[in-house]
Amino acid sequence: MNLLEKLDAAAAARKALLPDGVGAFGIPIEEVYSATEARIGDRRVLLLGTNNYLGLTFAPECIRAAHEAIDKEGTGTTGSRMANGSYFGHRALEREFADFYQCSSGIVFTTGYQANLGTISGLVGPGDTVLIDGDSHASIYDGCILSGADIIRFKHNDMVDMEKRLRRLGDRVETTLIIAEGIYSMLGDQAPLAEIVKLKNTYGGTLLIDEAHSLGVLGETGQGLVEKTGLLQEVDFITGTFSKSLCSIGGYCVSNHPQLEQLRYVSHPYIFTASPSPATIASTRAALELLRKGSHLRKQLWRNCTQLYAQLKEAGYTLGPDPGPVIAAMLDTPQQALLLWQNLLEHNIYVNLILPPAAPEGRSLVRCSVNAAHTKEQIQYVGDTFAKLHSLVCG
Amino acid sequence: MTESNYDEIMMLLCDRLSSLTNSNVQITSETNLISQLSIDSIKLLNLIMEIEDTFDVSIPINALTDIQTVRELADLVHKIKSAS
Known part of the structure; x- marks a missing residue:
């Protein structure tokens, strides 16, 4: 196998997980409206997959x-x-x-x-x-x-x-x-x-x-x-x-x-x-x-983290051990993770999809990153949507 | 480290690889871990951790990059155990 054929093999393995048209990796963000909202395709989406923890991108x-x-x-x-x-x-x-x-x-x-x-x-x-x-x-x-x-x-x-x-x-x-x-x-x-x-x-x-x-x-x-x-x-x-x-x-x-x-x-x-x-x-x-001097931002961030962690846990998702700004739902298969990710996007929520071998121990993750600029209502909507999709994905 | 210890390492490796891969390939010292057993990196690292505990050694993960066959893996474990 020459160098280019090796890349072809890697591309084939990726396509087996993510069929053409599913742009979970490197998704194009067309416009950014704020620390919590952007446009992907023709959708105005909630950003739950950035590392903007204190929400300061537009400070x-x-x-x-x-x-x-x-x-x-x-x-x-x-x-x-x-x-x-x-x-x-x-x-x-x-x-x-x-x-x-x-x-x-x-x-x-x-x-x-x-x-x-x-x-x-x-x-x-x-x-x-x-x-x-x-x-x-x-x-x-x-x-x-x-x-x-x-x-x-x-x-x-x-x-x-x-x-x-x-x-x-x-x-x-x-x-x-x-x-x-x-x-x-x-x-x-x-x-x-x-x-x-x-x-x-x-x-x-x-x-x-x-x-x-x-x-x-x-x-x-x-x-x-x-x-x-x-x-x-x-x-x-x-x-x-x-x-x-x-x-x-x-x-x-x-x-x-x-x-x-x-x-x-x-x-x-x-x-x-x-x-x-x-x-x-x-x-x-x-x-x-x-x-x-942002202790008020940290307080708001932790309120949001605690709220979303509790909602996802109550909905039945398996999560990491500690509540925090990174909240990862662990799924049994890459297909389940992809299905959840796609459905969240259809509900105008952008999160991160992480498939093996990137995730530890061969897991598949749908990862949320919470920030201080998210409103209580936005977090509630994300938690409710995860709950609504649980039976579709895990049932 | 004696010859019998080396044999012990080899036996353990063959035994564990056999149950880990659940394949019909007869595992010998020359069996290739990747091309014949299709063992992925996660399975290999789990196997390494088991070997480390059995022989009370730590195997640097960057020493695994050159390992192709069961014999090469046994040689590496033997070398590290002998030096410890």
Whole structure:
């Protein structure tokens, strides 16, 4: 089989799951009306499949900041952070992230994906070990692969399994990076951080927490799981993204270890790419300020999450263990998941469809992402529609 | 790690693969995991976790990329067990 035939085989496998005409992946969004509504085809739909957790995509402060940055600094930096791409805004945002997490330094990356890729591959290399949760995001897996370190997985959120693997590492734990996530993107559950920290303190190792989905969502000021659990000082490195609660694109890593600065000289995903545009940096800075004082947004978000989680559970769907902004209905087969997804769209609700092998353990998921801008009535309608479709899909 | 341990690994692998794939293919050390048993990545990772617990070792998932046959998998487990 040549290279192109391999792609044909992959396309055939995809078509077997999704017949022609079913555009669940990469669905075209024609117009965006607000943080909660858009047009898909000729339908005005409710957006329940975005990562816009605080609903800030149209925040006037962020839009104004982006406009001003374009007017003053142009549309792009046209260069790497290593060369000409470190403007005042990039450096200011790094200081603001470090201050937010009470850390000595921070680094801004061009995407959240690159934040994990660049941090992990900068910290570990061949001969070292990464110990990761089995449900880790692709950016963590890819960062580990890029690093050349030995990749050892523990069963998702299973602390007995994690301890077994730490014990087996013996002296190698000294050069081991342990990685977990604040909120996992597939089922929306949280890492048992207190137990992870306890194991790390018993056996050793360096701990990195990815707060991509938990930034803005957990903790009084929105730092994430580290704040919710009061364990900020126990974590060595924190990564995250701008593309969810901060409504732009980019990523960060913060730490109290002065060695973080060395990543700027060894991390290829940091060096060999253009830096974020001035408008991106400006809107992110404005959004970070709103996030820090956004406890009212978090309260509204959690009201919405709790309401939808309860409605879906009552309707009989199997859900992830924790209520939160990511609420995934687990279906037995890809066909059931596709049927539910299509019917929701026909009821003007857009959610995410996740089929094997993308979902953990071969599951099929219909995933909702709730945000603070959804009204009580919108959430009620989504919950009612899921309930109405339950017997059609699962009956 | 002795010869008998290696045989033990090989026997366990053949036994588990046989029940896991439920296929009519006679499993030998040269059986190809992908082309002959059509074992997918999820099944392979579950099998690896079982082997890890049986022999109290951790097998890096990036060490599996070069594994094609039952013998190669047995060699990898044996090598890691010997070094532990």
